[in-house]
Amino acid sequence: MRLRLAAALGATVLVVLALGSDHLSGADGLLVASTLTGALLTGGLAVQPLLVLGRRRIGEHRVLGTGLVALAAGHVGALFLLAPDDALFAMSPDGPTRARMALIAIVALLLAAALAAVGPRTRWDRRTWRLVHAYLGLVVVVLGVGHAVLTDGALEGVGTPLLLGLGALGAAGIVAAVGRDALNRR
Amino acid sequence: MERSARPWVLIGALALMTVGIAVLLLGSEGSGTGAENVGDDGTAVLTAPAPDRPIPTRERDADASNATTSSPRPSCKATDSNPGGDNNYIPDAPRASSLGRGFVIEGFVRAAAGCEPLPGVRVQVWLATATGTEQDNRASVLTDDEGRYRLPTSATVAQFGEPNIHVAYDGDAYEQVFIRRVVDLDDRRAVVNLTLRER
Numbered sequence: 001m002r003l004r005l006a007a008a009l010g011a012t013v014l015v016v017l018a019l020g021s022d023h024l025s026g027a028d029g030l031l032v033a034s035t036l037t038g039a040l041l042t043g044g045l046a047v048q049p050l051l052v053l054g055r056r057r058i059g060e061h062r063v064l065g066t067g068l069v070a071l072a073a074g075h076v077g078a079l080f081l082l083a084p085d086d087a088l089f090a091m092s093p094d095g096p097t098r099a100r101m102a103l104i105a106i107v108a109l110l111l112a113a114a115l116a117a118v119g120p121r122t123r124w125d126r127r128t129w130r131l132v133h134a135y136l137g138l139v140v141v142v143l144g145v146g147h148a149v150l151t152d153g154a155l156e157g158v159g160t161p162l163l164l165g166l167g168a169l170g171a172a173g174i175v176a177a178v179g180r181d182a183l184n185r186r
Numbered sequence: 187m188e189r190s191a192r193p194w195v196l197i198g199a200l201a202l203m204t205v206g207i208a209v210l211l212l213g214s215e216g217s218g219t220g221a222e223n224v225g226d227d228g229t230a231v232l233t234a235p236a237p238d239r240p241i242p243t244r245e246r247d248a249d250a251s252n253a254t255t256s257s258p259r260p261s262c263k264a265t266d267s268n269p270g271g272d273n274n275y276i277p278d279a280p281r282a283s284s285l286g287r288g289f290v291i292e293g294f295v296r297a298a299a300g301c302e303p304l305p306g307v308r309v310q311v312w313l314a315t316a317t318g319t320e321q322d323n324r325a326s327v328l329t330d331d332e333g334r335y336r337l338p339t340s341a342t343v344a345q346f347g348e349p350n351i352h353v354a355y356d357g358d359a360y361e362q363v364f365i366r367r368v369v370d371l372d373d374r375r376a377v378v379n380l381t382l383r384e385r
Contacts, residue, residue: 023344028319079346083320085273086346094219094269097211098347104207128196135200139207152344152371 003169004050010166011043014159021154034078035154041071042148045141046166049134049173053180062116069113072106098150105143112136127181134178141170217348217368220268224351224376225369234294234332235379237301238262264298264361264383271364274320277356279310282325286317286340291351293379295333297360303333304382310354311337314345320352342369353378360384 018024018035044064051061080087090099115122115133122129145167149160215221237260291311295304312324317340329335342349349371354364360382369376 083274083346085275086270086320089218089270089273090346092269093214095214096218096221096348097214097216099218100211100214104210131196132200135203143207151347152349153347 003173004047007043007046007050007166007169010046010162010169011040014039014043014155014162014166017159017162018154021156023154023156028082030078030082034075034082037071037075037078038148039155041068041075042145042163042166044068044071045144046170046173049137049170049177053173053177065113065116069109072109076106098147101143101150102147105140105147108136108139108143112140130181131178134174138171138174141167141174145170217350218268218270218366220266221270221350221366221368223369224367224378225373226375226377227373228290228375232292232294232334232377234303234334235262235296235381259299260301262296262298262301262381265363265365265379265381267362267364268366270366271352271354273352273366274312275310275352275354275356275364276312276321276324279312279324279326281327282337283327284338285311285323285325286315287338288341288374289315289339290336290375291339291353291378292334292336292375293353293377295329295335295355295380295382298381298383301381303329303331305329305331305333307333307335307355307359307382308357309335309380310356311339311352313339313351314343314349315340316343320345342371342373344371349373351376351378353380355380355382358385 015036018039019032024032024035044067048061048064048068051057051064076087079090089095091103095103112133115129115136119129119133124132145163148155148163155163217223291313295307295309296302297304307329308326309329310324310326312320314320315323317323323339325337327335327337342351348368350366350368352364352366354362356362356364361384363380363382365378365380367376367378
């Protein structure tokens with residue numbers, strides 16, 4: 001509970017930092033939208049694995065997962081509307097490393113969501129399913145936060161350690177969930 | 187019926203995916219293909235780039251003493267456009283001598299054949315600053331007798347995650363070139379030289 005509150009608080013601070021940054025002062029509404037969706041996405045990624053630790057809140061985990069996909073779509077959509085040339089370039093094979101990290105993270109997020117959607121119908125056993133889902137989640141957290149840290153913008157400075165902290169919390173939550181599964185099988 | 191993947195198969199598959207992701211990331215350039223950092227603090231004196239192939243002394247002396255002596259002309263490697271160079275490009279940027287204060291974009295323009303400076307060439311520059319985005323913060327400048335152009339601008343800001351500048355030759359006499367380069371936020375100058383190939 002405390003960890004979830006800490007993650008939610010971290011996401012709120014990220015949003016406040018972004019709104020107060022010079023980078024967004026007088027900026028296009030689309031840039032503001034893409035930054036805020038990115039900040040919320042980072043906070044949500046930290047909370048998400050914590051929902052299935054301890055008392056398993058599968059329903060909330062699914063709702064937040066759907067929300068994360070919507071936030072990612074909003075983040076990318078706002079960037080496309082803001083500067084289509086830059087967005088297409090960023091997603092091309094010639095794009096910068098930080099953009100490639102984001103692209104891989106989004107693919108992993110969609111795969112994790114698709115796996116969650118078809119989960120009960122897959123022929124994998126529960127352990128395999130959860131391990132692959134957790135792996136994809138870890139890719140999303142590591143590369144998504146890496147993308148945010150390498151991006152110059154509203155979340156620089158104080159925002160960087162906060163991003164890294166939220167990323168560490170999300171990654172630790174995933175590792176803990178996988179570890180708990182392994183212990184429960186013994 | 188649920189099927190249990192053999193642990194080593196699953197671990198192998200995930201390890202392979204991890205290696206694939208690492209290869210994808212390591213195969214990219216930090217700021218995008220060909221986007222080298224050309225920023226500096228602006229204190230160094232800007233000098234014209236030297237020809238790629240120095241003219242042999244004997245040929246140069248012969249040229250000086252006898253204009254009719256034929257010697258191979260020096261050649262310089264033409265500047266190639268890099269991916270993303272024409273992002274947010276809009277033709278016919280208005281002529282302007284300044285887009286603000288705090289940063290300067292400058293360089294020399296020369297011909298690939300002969301390496302001679304090209305005076306009177308129109309160069310287009312665009313970038314994101316505090317006063318405008320790449321779409322509306324743009325200008326054209328002409329090179330002087332030494333083939334040099336210079337455009338003061340406001341300080342750069344990050345555009346799509348990193349401060350970057352665009353310089354283009356979009357005229358008809360030479361092949362068009364569209365350049366995208368990056369700078370640091372605390373830089374005061376970007377130097378972009380263009381070597382143009384005749385059509």
